[in-house]
Structure formats: structure tokens, C-alpha cells
Amino acid sequence: MRVSLPRLSRLPVWQQDLVIAVGTWLFGLFFYLTGLYLIAGGPDPVPLWKRLIELTAIAGLEVIRRKVPLALILGTAVLAVDISLGLSLPIIVVYTDFLYAATLYGSKRVSRAMISVAAVSTVAVITAALVLASDWRAGVIAAVAALPFLITPVWWATNVRQHRDIAQAERANSHQLARIAELDLAAAVAEERARMARDLHDVIAGHLSAIAIQSEAALSMKDPTLAQTVLRSVRENSVHALEEMRTMVVLLKSADGSVDETTAPARLAQLSKLIDSARASGISVDVRSEVDSAALPAAVDLTAYRIAQEALTNAAKHAPGTRAVVEIRHAAGRLILEIGNELATRPKQPGGTGTGLxxxxERAAAVGGSLTAGPSDGGWLVRAELPVPGA
Structure with missing residues (x-):
């Protein structure tokens, strides 16, 4: 039966350090028992039990190797004792791990300081080796042999730390980008829901309001011919509502948002249908247009149509039996659309929610225009100014 051991990096931090401590102790024990530990060579005057105590002390400090600078200071103290007894290889090797840990796990300030410490220590070791050695050649060899124990752990830890910091920064950036994408998606969904709600209101509410007003009028009419005319307008509004609903469904289903001519959105060219419906609802409508709707941008054309539709629907609902005027003209590169109506002289239909206004x-602002609505000359005026490039 094969037993798989967990990877060291997957263990908790304290277990990782404990494994390192046990491993370094066993490493040092091997060298001490085989007698391959003295740097200077020759017999060791220090009893083995003292060496093992020294090894146990510095290996035990590996458990707190991430506590910077405490572990490094205590490890340096053990190294100083080892130097006084006669420098041994296991202690030097274990001490390099304290240099590595201090550079990797310490603060940025400590990590930068470790580079300076390594450089100064290197110079000090070279100087001491040249001064204390009886032969300058032996001093140079000793200095070169000592360099990897000082420079390599600090250099290695610095590179590991840089890669770790870069990875953390990349993760932070990816989290931020993911959060921004989520916010953008939420904003896009909210904007799309608002647009759909606006279109549903304009398409359905306008036609259904006209149907409600006209059907109520038809019920009170005694002239069969006039009632038939009103009912015909009710049917036309019903058909138009279904057609525009079909257009919206096709637009929502299409991948690129394109439609053919049979499902194209309503334009000012169809304004006459709105006028006929408003007249059938009981208001008198005059139209004054100086604009060729075919030359208008599609977005402006549709916006003007929807504004006229909503304004006439409101006039029929809140001021039945009155007179309304629709005026469309160009002025200074803008399309001016005005729908004015007299105030009601008899009880009006129950008030709405204000969603139409x-x-x-919102429609006017969406194409870069503006809209005002309010009392004017004893009546009510809706005025929209929509930009028309090149007009």
C-alpha cells in the first residue's frame, strides 16, 4: 500500500517550521557523528555533548524562524558561541536559514537592511580572513568559501520576496478588476432594466390608456356611426400595441440588436396614427410640422415619436375634450418638439404615477437633449429639444 506524504507547503506554518527544525537537527547530528563538521580540520578539543547542545539550541530556534528579528538575534548568539569553541559546519549551515528567513519574512525595512548587513559582513569576513590567516592564499580561499553562506541566502530570499510581492499585487489587481466587472455588470443590468421598463411603459401604457378612454367614450355614445369610428380606433390601438410588443420581443431575441423593416421602431412618419388615436379619444389636435422625418437620426426620430405619444396620451387622459397643438421644427441644429394642450374643463381621469414624465x-437625455413640462399660457406645454447633427 502506497502512502503519500503531504507537501511541506500545504502544512500549517508551525508544522512547516517544526519539520525544518527536526530536519536541521538530524542534518547536524550526521556531521557531528561522522566527524565531518570542523571547518579548520584536525581534532576537536570540545566534547561532543557540548556540540550537540549547541546544535539542539540552534535547531530549536528554527521553530521561531519567522519571528524577525528575535530568531536572528538568538541564532547569532549561538553562532558566536560556536565561533568561540571552533567554527563548525552544521551551525553555519543552519544559521544561513536565519538570514534567509529574516530577509523573506521580515518587514520591508528589515529586508532592505539585511542586504546591507550581508554586504558589510562579507567585507568583514574577507578582511578578517586576510588578517588572521598565516598565508594570504589560505585567507583568500577561506574568504571565498565563506561568501556563499552570507550572500546566497539573502539574495535568494530577496528574489523569492519580490516574486511573492508581484504575485500578491497581481492577485489584488485581479480582485479589483473582478469587482469592477461585477459593478459594471450590475450597472448594465440596471440600465437595461430601466430601458425595458421605459419602453414597456411607452408601448403599453400609451395604447392601453387610449383604449380605456376610447372604450369609455364609446359606451356613452348613442350615435352608432360615431361609436363604430371610436371602436375602430380602439382596435387600431390594440393592433399597434401588439405590433410594438412584437418589435420589442424581436429586439430582445436578436443577437446584434438589428431589426428588419417589418419590425422597425415607430418614427415621426407614423405621427398621423397618434393624431388619429388622440382625436378618437375626444381631443382636437392641430399639427404644425416643418421637418422631414426621413432625414432625422433614428434615435432622435424614435425619441421624438415616444415623447409625442406620451404627451398626447396624457392630454387625452387629464384634459379630455380640449384642444392640443403639436409643433415640430428645426432651430440651431436641434429638433424642437412642442405639445401644448388646454387645461381640463371637466373632471379628468384618475391621476397617474408620474412615470410618463x-x-x-430620460429619453431626451439619452440622445443628448432636454425636456421641460409645465403650465404655459393657461395650458400645459411639453417642450423637447433634441440635437440633430448637420441640421
Whole structure:
């Protein structure tokens, strides 16, 4: 039966350090028992039990190797004792791990300081080796042999730390980008829901309001011919509502948002249908247009149509039996659309929620225009200014 051991990096931090401590102790024990530990060579005057105590002390400090600079200071103290007894290889090797840990796990300030410490220590070791050695050649060899124990752990830890910091920065950036993407998606969904709500209101509410007003009028009419005319307008509004609903469904289903001519959105060219419906609802409508709707941008054309539709629907609902005027003209590169109506002289239909006025303003703003609505010359005026490039 094969037993798989967990990787060291997957263990908890304290278990990792404990494994390192046990491993370094066993490493040092091997060298001490085989007698391959003295740097200077020759017999060791220090009893083996003292060496093992020294090894146990510095290996035990590996458990706290991440506590910087405490572990490094205590490890340096053990190294000083080892130097006084006669420098041994296991102690030097274990001490390099304290240099590595201090550079990797310490603060940025400590990590930068370790580079300076390594450089100064290197110079000090070279100087001491040249001064204390009886032969300058032996001093140079000793200095070169000592360099990897000082420079390599600090250099290695510095590179590991740089890669770790870069990885953390990349992860932070990816989290931020993911969060921004989530916010953008939420904003896009909210904007799309608002657009759909606006379109549903304009398409359905306008036609259904006209149907409600006209059907109520038809019920009170005694002239069969006039009632038939009103009912015909009710049917036309029903058909138009279904057609525009079909257009919206096709637009929502299409991948690129394109539609053919049979499902194209309503334009000012179809304004006459709105006028006929408003007249059938009981208001008198005059139209004054100086604009060729075919030359208008599609977005402006549709926006103007929807604003006119909502304004006429409101006039029929809140001021039945009155007179309304629709005026369309160009002025200084803008399309001016005005729908004015007299105030009601008899009880009006129950008030709405105000959504229609908000929708008209949002539509105008969406194409870079503006809309105002309010009392004017004893009546009510809706005025929209929509930009028309090249007009």
C-alpha cells in the first residue's frame, strides 16, 4: 500500500517550521557523528555533548524562524558561541536559514537592511580572513568559501520576496478588476432594466390608456356611426400595441440588436396614427410640422415619436375634450418638439404615477437633449429639444 506524504507547503506554518527544525537537527547530528563538521580540520578539543547542545539550541530556534528579528538575534548568539569553541559546519549551515528567513519574512525595512548587513559582513569576513590567516592564499580561499553562506541566502530570499510581492499585487489587481466587472455588470443590468421598463411603459401604457378612454367614450355614445369610428380606433390601438410588443420581443431575441423593416421602431412618419388615436379619444389636435422625418437620426426620430405619444396620451387622459397643438421644427441644429394642450374643463381621469414624465426626460437625455413640462399660457406645454447633427 502506497502512502503519500503531504507537501511541506500545504502544512500549517508551525508544522512547516517544526519539520525544518527536526530536519536541521538530524542534518547536524550526521556531521557531528561522522566527524565531518570542523571547518579548520584536525581534532576537536570540545566534547561532543557540548556540540550537540549547541546544535539542539540552534535547531530549536528554527521553530521561531519567522519571528524577525528575535530568531536572528538568538541564532547569532549561538553562532558566536560556536565561533568561540571552533567554527563548525552544521551551525553555519543552519544559521544561513536565519538570514534567509529574516530577509523573506521580515518587514520591508528589515529586508532592505539585511542586504546591507550581508554586504558589510562579507567585507568583514574577507578582511578578517586576510588578517588572521598565516598565508594570504589560505585567507583568500577561506574568504571565498565563506561568501556563499552570507550572500546566497539573502539574495535568494530577496528574489523569492519580490516574486511573492508581484504575485500578491497581481492577485489584488485581479480582485479589483473582478469587482469592477461585477459593478459594471450590475450597472448594465440596471440600465437595461430601466430601458425595458421605459419602453414597456411607452408601448403599453400609451395604447392601453387610449383604449380605456376610447372604450369609455364609446359606451356613452348613442350615435352608432360615431361609436363604430371610436371602436375602430380602439382596435387600431390594440393592433399597434401588439405590433410594438412584437418589435420589442424581436429586439430582445436578436443577437446584434438589428431589426428588419417589418419590425422597425415607430418614427415621426407614423405621427398621423397618434393624431388619429388622440382625436378618437375626444381631443382636437392641430399639427404644425416643418421637418422631414426621413432625414432625422433614428434615435432622435424614435425619441421624438415616444415623447409625442406620451404627451398626447396624457392630454387625452387629464384634459379630455380640449384642444392640443403639436409643433415640430428645426432651430440651431436641434429638433424642437412642442405639445401644448388646454387645461381640463371637466373632471379628468384618475391621476397617474408620474412615470410618463420621467420617461420623457430620460429619453431626451439619452440622445443628448432636454425636456421641460409645465403650465404655459393657461395650458400645459411639453417642450423637447433634441440635437440633430448637420441640421
Amino acid at each position: 420621467v420617461n420623457m426626460r
